Amino acid sequence: MEPDRSIGMLEICRILESKNISLKKFKALDLFARKGDWQTYVYANQVATIEAWEILPEFEAELNQNLPNAIIRITDSILELKNGFSNKYDFIVLDNPQNTFGENHEYCEHFDVLPHIHQLIDKKAIVIFNINKNPFNIEKYEKWENRRNQFYGKEEPKNININELAHFYTQYFLDFRLKTNFNFAVFREECKPLDYLYYFVFEIEKINYYD
Ligand SMILES: C[S@@+](CC[C@H](N)C(=O)[O-])C[C@H]1O[C@@H](n2cnc3c(N)ncnc32)[C@H](O)[C@@H]1O
Numbered sequence: 001m002e003p004d005r006s007i008g009m010l011e012i013c014r015i016l017e018s019k020n021i022s023l024k025k026f027k028a029l030d031l032f033a034r035k036g037d038w039q040t041y042v043y044a045n046q047v048a049t050i051e052a053w054e055i056l057p058e059f060e061a062e063l064n065q066n067l068p069n070a071i072i073r074i075t076d077s078i079l080e081l082k083n084g085f086s087n088k089y090d091f092i093v094l095d096n097p098q099n100t101f102g103e104n105h106e107y108c109e110h111f112d113v114l115p116h117i118h119q120l121i122d123k124k125a126i127v128i129f130n131i132n133k134n135p136f137n138i139e140k141y142e143k144w145e146n147r148r149n150q151f152y153g154k155e156e157p158k159n160i161n162i163n164e165l166a167h168f169y170t171q172y173f174l175d176f177r178l179k180t181n182f183n184f185a186v187f188r189e190e191c192k193p194l195d196y197l198y199y200f201v202f203e204i205e206k207i208n209y210y211d
Helices: 007-018 040-044 057-066 077-082 114-120 142-152 162-174
Strands: 027-030 049-054 070-074 091-094 124-132 178-191 194-206
Touching: 007 040, 007 178, 007 194, 027 040, 040 049, 040 091, 049 057, 057 070, 077 114, 091 114, 114 124, 124 178, 162 178, 162 194
Parallel strands: 027 049, 027 091, 049 070, 091 124
Antiparallel strands: 124 194, 178 194
């Protein structure tokens, strides 16, 4: 049976509401939207505006159907960011594919998006991204393994503890002069017996915004 992929995003929305954060005011950007029916639809009709980007044109019609209030763009999100796209959003979701991806496997997980995230933020934003804490079968994918080693700065970045990861990303954002106001993780998927996929939710804010 297909897993219900909306559960994690529903939980995120519930936790944000419990923090008195209303989704209503947000300008949202979903960088990897597919058909939008796994989890984007959960928050799409709650935010003020939403743009949903997806690389594959065959998903466009269903995206329009599933996210009737969204501006849909068929584009390479990572290339857009690399080319300097800098419109501002305050709710940014990166539901990227796992492993390496792209025509020449030039991209990996969220590693090519996060270095550009500050471009998309005016003052502060909620950023939601996938964390793969147990990449199963990674030994079969040398490029993936190398990219993870490079990104996390250690050999064998497997079964990383969630607290350690929260600390890692807090430091990571600081390098881009983004401080973390709060963060939390929400379980997403398991490949029994391993839990592997989590959402990380970070509220990050530009340091010295008014300087
Ligand atoms: C995990 S799925 C996203 C699921 C979606 N959030 C939902 O709720 O249904 C990842 C999507 O990213 C798309 N994708 C892969 N590379 C991309 C890129 N460079 N730019 C934009 N989308 C990309 C894939 O085609 C795939 O549809």
